[in-house]
Amino acid sequence: MSYVRSKFRHPALPKNDLGYTVDYYEGTLSTLCAGCGHDSISAAIAEACFQLNIEPHKVAKLSGIGCSSKTPAYFLNNSHGFNSVHGRMPSVATGANLANRDLIYLGVSGDGDTASIGMGQFVHVVRRNLNMVYIVMNNGCYGLTKGQDSATADHGSKNKSGHINLFESIDLASLAIELGATFVAQSFSGDKDQLIPLIKAGMSHPGFAFINVISPCVTFNNNVGSTKSYDYVREHMESTATFDFVPLAREIKTKYEEGSVENLTLHDGSVIQLHKIAKDWNPLDRISAMNAVGNARANSEILTGLLYLHPNSQDLHDLIETTDKPLNSLTEAELCPGSEKLKEINDGFR
Amino acid sequence: MLNEKMSEIKINDFVVRFANVNGTGSASANGLFTKAIFRMGIPVTPKNIFPSNIQGLPTWYEVRISEKGYLGRREGVDLMVCVNPQSMLKDVQSVKKGGYFLYDSSKPLHAQFIRDDINYLGIPLMELSNNAYSDARQRQLFKNIIYVGALAALFEIEFNVLEDQLGEQFKGKEKLIEPNIKALKMGVDYVRENFEYPLPIRLERRDLIGDQILIGGNTACALGAIYGGATVAAWYPITPSTSVVDYFTKYAEQLRIDKETGKKNFAILQAEDELAAIGMVLGANWNGARSFTATSGPRRSLMNEFLGLAQFSEITTVLIDVQRTGPSTGMPTRTQQSDILLAAYASHGDTKHVLLFPASPRECFQMTAMSFDLAEKLQTPVILMTDLDLGMNDHVSKPLTWNDDRKYDRGKVLNAEALENLERFGRYLDVDGDGIPYRTIPATHETKGAFVTRGSSRDEYAAYTEDSAVYQRNMDRLARKFATAKKLVPAPKFFQESNTSENGVIFFGTSTYAAKEAVELLRAENIVLDAMRPKAFPFGQEFEDFVASHEKVFVIEQNRDAQFKSLMMIELGTNPEKLVSVLNYDGMPITADFIFNRIKSNLS
Numbered sequence: 001m002s003y004v005r006s007k008f009r010h011p012a013l014p015k016n017d018l019g020y021t022v023d024y025y026e027g028t029l030s031t032l033c034a035g036c037g038h039d040s041i042s043a044a045i046a047e048a049c050f051q052l053n054i055e056p057h058k059v060a061k062l063s064g065i066g067c068s069s070k071t072p073a074y075f076l077n078n079s080h081g082f083n084s085v086h087g088r089m090p091s092v093a094t095g096a097n098l099a100n101r102d103l104i105y106l107g108v109s110g111d112g113d114t115a116s117i118g119m120g121q122f123v124h125v126v127r128r129n130l131n132m133v134y135i136v137m138n139n140g141c142y143g144l145t146k147g148q149d150s151a152t153a154d155h156g157s158k159n160k161s162g163h164i165n166l167f168e169s170i171d172l173a174s175l176a177i178e179l180g181a182t183f184v185a186q187s188f189s190g191d192k193d194q195l196i197p198l199i200k201a202g203m204s205h206p207g208f209a210f211i212n213v214i215s216p217c218v219t220f221n222n223n224v225g226s227t228k229s230y231d232y233v234r235e236h237m238e239s240t241a242t243f244d245f246v247p248l249a250r251e252i253k254t255k256y257e258e259g260s261v262e263n264l265t266l267h268d269g270s271v272i273q274l275h276k277i278a279k280d281w282n283p284l285d286r287i288s289a290m291n292a293v294g295n296a297r298a299n300s301e302i303l304t305g306l307l308y309l310h311p312n313s314q315d316l317h318d319l320i321e322t323t324d325k326p327l328n329s330l331t332e333a334e335l336c337p338g339s340e341k342l343k344e345i346n347d348g349f350r
Numbered sequence: 351m352l353n354e355k356m357s358e359i360k361i362n363d364f365v366v367r368f369a370n371v372n373g374t375g376s377a378s379a380n381g382l383f384t385k386a387i388f389r390m391g392i393p394v395t396p397k398n399i400f401p402s403n404i405q406g407l408p409t410w411y412e413v414r415i416s417e418k419g420y421l422g423r424r425e426g427v428d429l430m431v432c433v434n435p436q437s438m439l440k441d442v443q444s445v446k447k448g449g450y451f452l453y454d455s456s457k458p459l460h461a462q463f464i465r466d467d468i469n470y471l472g473i474p475l476m477e478l479s480n481n482a483y484s485d486a487r488q489r490q491l492f493k494n495i496i497y498v499g500a501l502a503a504l505f506e507i508e509f510n511v512l513e514d515q516l517g518e519q520f521k522g523k524e525k526l527i528e529p530n531i532k533a534l535k536m537g538v539d540y541v542r543e544n545f546e547y548p549l550p551i552r553l554e555r556r557d558l559i560g561d562q563i564l565i566g567g568n569t570a571c572a573l574g575a576i577y578g579g580a581t582v583a584a585w586y587p588i589t590p591s592t593s594v595v596d597y598f599t600k601y602a603e604q605l606r607i608d609k610e611t612g613k614k615n616f617a618i619l620q621a622e623d624e625l626a627a628i629g630m631v632l633g634a635n636w637n638g639a640r641s642f643t644a645t646s647g648p649r650r651s652l653m654n655e656f657l658g659l660a661q662f663s664e665i666t667t668v669l670i671d672v673q674r675t676g677p678s679t680g681m682p683t684r685t686q687q688s689d690i691l692l693a694a695y696a697s698h699g700d701t702k703h704v705l706l707f708p709a710s711p712r713e714c715f716q717m718t719a720m721s722f723d724l725a726e727k728l729q730t731p732v733i734l735m736t737d738l739d740l741g742m743n744d745h746v747s748k749p750l751t752w753n754d755d756r757k758y759d760r761g762k763v764l765n766a767e768a769l770e771n772l773e774r775f776g777r778y779l780d781v782d783g784d785g786i787p788y789r790t791i792p793a794t795h796e797t798k799g800a801f802v803t804r805g806s807s808r809d810e811y812a813a814y815t816e817d818s819a820v821y822q823r824n825m826d827r828l829a830r831k832f833a834t835a836k837k838l839v840p841a842p843k844f845f846q847e848s849n850t851s852e853n854g855v856i857f858f859g860t861s862t863y864a865a866k867e868a869v870e871l872l873r874a875e876n877i878v879l880d881a882m883r884p885k886a887f888p889f890g891q892e893f894e895d896f897v898a899s900h901e902k903v904f905v906i907e908q909n910r911d912a913q914f915k916s917l918m919m920i921e922l923g924t925n926p927e928k929l930v931s932v933l934n935y936d937g938m939p940i941t942a943d944f945i946f947n948r949i950k951s952n953l954s
């Protein structure tokens with residue numbers, strides 16, 4: 001693990017439309033193990049925000065507890081972060097989002113934090129279609145407490161100490177689709193080309209964007225017999241499609257063979273340009289998406305890429321009809337009904 | 351069959367208890383009775399004694415009428431209205447000697463219910479109702495109204511007061527007024543034709559209410575949250591706190607709709623559980639919106655982890671704890687003051703919280719509104735310690751008032767300009783020496799003020815640390831902040847200009863009603879006590895001085911383990927030998943008789 005970061009930056013480092021270079025989107029130095037998949041995801045988040053020209057202070061990054069939940073310190077130094085309690089990031093994110101609908105909410109969690117202690121909150125934040133990106137850095141084990149199996153460890157997989165997992169695993173992507181998530185994707189920490197556009201698309205999606213990222217634990221779960229190791233994932237990855245994310249008002253430049261490209265237009269006009277590989281899969285059809293994930297699992301494959309997208313997502317604020325102004329910006333004039341009204345109310349109790 | 355009349359005429363001083371079956375519409379009829387007495391200018395206190403059940407079990411409604419303005423419960427029933435055969439034996443037994451037992455005489459009363467020392471008022475309620483109404487539901491509902499009519503004749507309730515109430519109640523559904531009045535009159539007529547009336551216990555119009563209102567504490571808390579500027583409420587239903595958010599919803603939908611768009615200037619979310627509810631409250635407050643939750647009993651326990659986080663990471667939180675009878679599920683629909691230690695020290699590690707103890711609906715309103723300011727000033731959770739009795743029962747209360755010049759005090763929040771002028775922002779720096787640091791709300795400034803909020807140890811600049819000295823420095827600052835809280839919380843109320851006795855008495859919350867009465871009863875017997883009603887924890891200097899200046903201090907509370915006394919011993923090091931507990935923990939609101947007897951026997 002590194003303990004100092006070089007401050008040297010190439011003078012010709014490209015700038016985005018806001019005039020920032022990518023290092024403006026970085027965080028403090030990671031304290032995770034060298035080679036941890038999570039660090040690659042942190043880098044992908046920074047890169048996605050850089051490419052999307054996001055103002056970092058307009059992002060709120062939230063997490064629970066665990067290795068993955070430490071990462072919000074390692075990207076977007078100019079964003080407020082909230083490293084909350086184990087399994088409860090969804091509720092904190094919900095409250096934060098209710099307070100100010102104008103920010104981008106990025107939740108980072110792990111497989112323990114989401115699929116075990118946090119399962120209840122995960123399920124309900126999905127149902128409410130909270131406008132956020134929810135990334136699970138999924139390594140199938142508990143890193144911080146030295147490698148115990150998590151609920152996403154595959155049945156029959158072997159961890160570093162030779163222990164075989166006896167229990168069924170929870171497939172978070174299938175679950176998210178089942179529960180009504182409006183954007184579901186799956187990726188691999190080692191596949192930056194796929195992960196960055198997925199994060200960008202998720203951030204542009206007006207609703208709950210779930211990205212399950214297989215992120216190998218180099219210390220406790222990167223051994224032969226593990227189904228969450230670098231080697232295993234690389235061998236068993238199967239993409240739904242290769243694709244680009246095209247933000248609103250950008251010219252579509254990528255060229256694909258005619259007939260194989262499908263454009264999915266998001267609410268704000270941004271476009272996800274899919275080059276489909278998976279057969280019999282319709283990303284706009286929940287059942288089709290669930291089948292595609294399920295079939296891949298049955299073949300011991302990990303289906304990655306965008307899995308499902310609801311094109312007409314209505315987020316929590318739309319559903320409960322909150323005002324367009326952020327609630328945290330309302331003042332006494334809008335909030336306090338005043339003494340005359342209170343007199344009327346008193347009269348009702350006489 | 352009037353056997354024996356009460357010899358003495360008692361005006362505006364008696365207790366009526368209604369024994370009903372829950373889910374039969376009795377609440378509305380009983381409320382009509384109470385409100386009529388209130389409108390006749392007479393102090394009145396109703397208590398619901400209801401089961402943890404929706405339909406079919408015994409439920410009681412007890413009304414104390416007190417010309418002297420005693421608003422606590424009083425033991426002994428002067429007149430029992432019994433329309434529930436399930437509980438009849440117990441109900442007969444609970445009538446005071448010489449008292450009255452009003453029952454449904456549609457069927458003859460079995461011998462086991464006959465006492466020779468009470469008076470029976472048999473009215474064929476079911477028969478009268480069945481003859482007058484054809485619809486089954488109406489027959490049940492109007493049976494209740496008939497007994498209210500009977501009571502109106504027996505106690506001399508002014509009939510036009512009842513009529514006015516029905517007119518208001520059924521505004522817009524006027525065709526319901528006439529059958530209700532018909533039912534009232536049936537009751538009146540039956541009494542006039544069959545009994546000597548009025549009874550020696552009766553009512554007379556007075557002007558003792560003034561501008562006061564009759565309102566429940568949960569309603570007042572909800573209004574306090576509206577006026578205090580709460581925009582985000584997250585909750586999970588549990589008796590007896592549910593109606594706090596029900597009323598918040600009701601008033602928000604009336605008072606917080608944006609005029610132009612019709613959209614809501616609030617967000618209310620029923621969470622999946624209390625773990626989520628309190629998490630949402632933290633998230634919203636962290637992001638600069640005033641947010642609260644209300645809960646009770648077992649669900650209060652669930653919130654401890656987040657309360658610890660809020661205290662340690664210094665996030666504003668407002669929690670309304672409507673206490674009920676514990677432990678565990680306990681008696682869900684009975685009252686108690688038994689969450690005190692749980693609240694004061696909620697969560698693991700060295701954690702302490704600011705508590706407020708409202709004693710009336712007016713204080714529920716004021717303290718809920720105040721708690722948002724207090725929590726933001728202190729950047730910590732503030733827990734409002736109300737209870738089922740205060741929350742779910744109506745109380746005669748001074749009206750709710752609001753000063754339109756009042757501005758919300760958001761505490762030490764740095765805006766963009768302040769951040770711009772700051773060389774380096776230190777989230778946990780004790781700049782002012784009061785232990786309270788400056789905070790920032792997300793998205794305030796492009797490059798300054800961002801930090802990671804965390805429950806783990808951090809330095810003054812919010813960076814994670816495991817340095818012992820830095821950790822300890824932070825813990826010491828939090829202790830300093832808690833000491834600052836002593837000066838910011840409301841001071842105790844004293845009931846005397848200066849101390850005159852070597853004995854003092856401390857009471858808080860809903861014990862106040864009965865305790866005030868008991869102090870007066872004791873004084874009538876030349877037992878003089880100095881009295882103090884604390885309104886908050888941590889205890890300030892005045893509290894300490896009161897305890898120090900008395901040889902013996904009675905501490906009245908509604909729990910078994912003398913939790914408030916323990917808090918005094920822990921926090922002030924008070925010698926336990928000078929503290930005498932008066933403890934009521936049967937789930938019923940404490941009575942003046944109980945307090946009077948305990949203190950009197952101790953002092954004599």
